[in-house]
Amino acid sequence: MIRRFTHKGLERFYRTGSKAGIQAKHADRLRLILSNLDQAESAEHMDLPGLALHQLKGERKGIWTVNVSGNWRVTFRFADGGADIVHYED
Template sequence: MLRSPLIQNFRSRKLRRFLKRGDARRIHRERRARMRDILVRLNASAAPEDMDLPGFRPHRLKGEHAGYWAVTVGANCRVIFRFKDGHAADVDYLDCH
């Protein structure tokens, strides 16, 4: 089970439970390892540039999610977030089907 000292808040309850309690029931089995890698890195990041790792494909969002960044979980699934005062905030999960 991981603690979350740097992520200020989650918009997604399932991501919060996954990171803080290790509760993976609502995370698709095939995406759990990748999701854990993303959340652990996000927890240690102070800026969007810190998420620029091979395979994460960080990118700025537009439209209704302007101000957010996203990294790829798989296929059309993304973890989205923004940074406030050097901490990740408003962390959410989008399944863009």
């Protein structure tokens, strides 16, 4: 379950389908990522082909990331069986 977004455009897309605030060309990929993230019970459940799941290091240790396109990523943290601090970044 997704608990909290830090990117308002991504949250709006997730809740309403509005592409305002995201790259429109990423919509299909983001829909797939968010659907899987909403059902995932741990970060490892996001280890799907093509997403390149990995954990960040250093100051961002504990944050996981998956590829959207090019340099674009969805980052998140898992806590108590749900995704928290979900962000869309370049």
